[in-house]
Amino acid sequence: MNKVTDTADRNVGRTIRIGTRGSRLAMAQTGTIAAMLQSAGCRVELVPISTPGDRSSAPIAEIGVGVFTSAVREALLEGQVDVAVHSYKDLPTAPEPGIALAAVSKREDPRDALVARDGLTLGELPPGSRVGTGSPRRMAQLRALGLGLDVVPIRGNIDTRLSKVTSGELDAVVLARAGLARTDRLGLVTEVLDPIQMVPAPAQGALAVETRADDVDTEHLLHTVVDDAATRVAVTAERALLAALEAGCSAPVGALAEVVEDLNGEGAVVERLSMVGVAATAVEGDAVQMLRASATADTSEADKLGRMLAAELLDLGAGAVSR
């Protein structure tokens, strides 16, 4: 008997309750995980959860890290739901007592995307163009490109941000390509940004699927049905870099790791983990410099690779701004 069948059998007759926020993105993400569980023969129920993050329009920096995730985690701990699905990049780096990261699903394209007026690319936007983003990481990298863009802080869900281009208030916005893909809006993208110029947020495009730490059946099920090994290795390295810099999800820090095929000394194909990390030296004003470090390691050393690149960035002077 294969592993999936075995796990599904142990969960026969059970309905797995998945907590989800009501936003279009959250619903899409939860739907992806629900569909995987259903394909494995599980019955699934979606339980809507409202969070303070959804009810407030204050800047994320003010309302704090984890505003979107803590209410869903509470519902999990209280037993109202069995599974919580989060955008992995929105999770604080500190582990949550009582909660297990049961699976990381196969990552969407992690790159950032530009949605600009008149089909323009970043390079085609005239100097002085107003480009909106709420992320210090994107702000810093946009400024560091030296294109003379007017980088405007914005907030709100994907629809709110896109509407600022449609209304003419902004010339462009930068968003995660993954969020646009999951909500069927890739058609609006005028340029997918080069991940060397715009290093994505750690774990961008990946979903973290959690369950209660004592719910070993659900944990095993999720691990078997949902977990993607290559994604987990990559985001482990990226999150290790973030944690080592003591930087939260809104910090001016980017990291991207990828499992790649390489040749070893004997000419045999081996898998390696290749990674780049960036941190901004300043986020206020226009003079922003991005510090950069990159390296390759064995896939079994993901955590170590992330911490090593973080140490390199700290040596280069990243410490002062990332805390």
Ligand SMILES: NCc1[nH]cc(CCC(=O)O)c1CC(=O)O
């Ligand atoms: N911070 C909000 C957020 N959290 C996850 C996504 C998109 C999906 C992802 O990055 O995995 C977004 C929107 C965005 O950054 O444009």
